[in-house]
Amino acid sequence: GKDNNNKNSIQFYSQSLQDASLHIIELEKELRDAIKYHQFELYLQPIVNLEQNSIYKAEALIRWNHPEKGLISPIQFIPEAEKSELINAIGHWVIKSACELVKQLNKHGYNIKISINLSPSQVIEENLFSFIHNCIKEYNIEPDLLEFEVTEGVLVNDYAIAEKLLSKIRAIGMSVSVDDFGTGYSSLAYLKRLPLDFVKIDQSFVKDIVVDDNDKAIVRAVIAMAHNLNLGVTAEGVETVEQLKFLKNNACNSVQGYLYSRPINFESFLKLIKEFY
Numbered sequence: 001g002k003d004n005n006n007k008n009s010i011q012f013y014s015q016s017l018q019d020a021s022l023h024i025i026e027l028e029k030e031l032r033d034a035i036k037y038h039q040f041e042l043y044l045q046p047i048v049n050l051e052q053n054s055i056y057k058a059e060a061l062i063r064w065n066h067p068e069k070g071l072i073s074p075i076q077f078i079p080e081a082e083k084s085e086l087i088n089a090i091g092h093w094v095i096k097s098a099c100e101l102v103k104q105l106n107k108h109g110y111n112i113k114i115s116i117n118l119s120p121s122q123v124i125e126e127n128l129f130s131f132i133h134n135c136i137k138e139y140n141i142e143p144d145l146l147e148f149e150v151t152e153g154v155l156v157n158d159y160a161i162a163e164k165l166l167s168k169i170r171a172i173g174m175s176v177s178v179d180d181f182g183t184g185y186s187s188l189a190y191l192k193r194l195p196l197d198f199v200k201i202d203q204s205f206v207k208d209i210v211v212d213d214n215d216k217a218i219v220r221a222v223i224a225m226a227h228n229l230n231l232g233v234t235a236e237g238v239e240t241v242e243q244l245k246f247l248k249n250n251a252c253n254s255v256q257g258y259l260y261s262r263p264i265n266f267e268s269f270l271k272l273i274k275e276f277y
């Protein structure tokens, strides 16, 4: 408030700013070490195809096994990493590791697609496509077992670059989904013109879908629109049987959420799919 505008509070403010930038520098160093010392791990969360009742896909979600602080969630370090070129190094690690997991799944007899989150700055990274292409060749995996998730913002802000990248991705058989759909700024014109395969309805619309008529209307409209544009629809954050029922009744194609499973490590994921089949 106005009353705090005295010398003490200004001093306090600049002190905390200094703390914050110190913290960021430390975090950057720690993130570099995290790659070097193999502290990152990809968890997998199943995505269930409602037509076939099968786990046909899984989203790769990064976790940081910090030597002192334990398991750290991506929301605590990905936004920070996105402020520097560190996100590209982490992103490369994620892509390589996802290819490795596809390969491991193949060895166990499963053809399950893995979906990889791309940060906006990765989309505009110059050699991203060749990096992905090289990984596919190195691990000798089928391109149709990889998918990339991008958010609406990048489709609008860097339309031309995004269009080029996504076209190349789809040209060799990989797929593309729009993540957190409905929370960013996008126009329907972009959805129509861009090379896409799936729309992932953000969990904020799914949360109250059983009780909130507005959310019901929004989700129905998104599903109808996506289908008219020949896109599949995945609902995120499905936690209850009632939510699942609504989504099934409204022709949603696939679901992801705690109802089926939280994101889990590879070993647990293998166990889960063995039980599911």
Ligand code: C2E
Binding pocket: 045, 060, 061, 062, 073, 074, 075, 078, 094, 117, 118, 119, 149, 179, 180, 203, 236, 237, 238, 239, 256, 257, 258, 259, 263
């Ligand atoms: P996202 O891509 O939208 O991923 C879905 C998030 O929703 C995950 O959080 C997942 O654990 C959570 N979730 C799934 N089902 C449910 C549910 O039923 N209820 C609730 N409440 N939550 C559910 P997580 O793993 O903490 O990841 C958060 C975000 O961090 C991701 O959101 C994504 O934006 C980012 N992220 C995670 N891994 C990566 C990565 O490898 N690269 C990049 N660039 N971003 C990543």
Ligand code: MG
Binding pocket: 059, 117, 149, 179
């Ligand atoms: Mg995602």
Ligand code: MG
Binding pocket: 179, 180, 200, 202, 236
């Ligand atoms: Mg999402």
Ligand code: MG
Binding pocket: 180
């Ligand atoms: Mg999200």
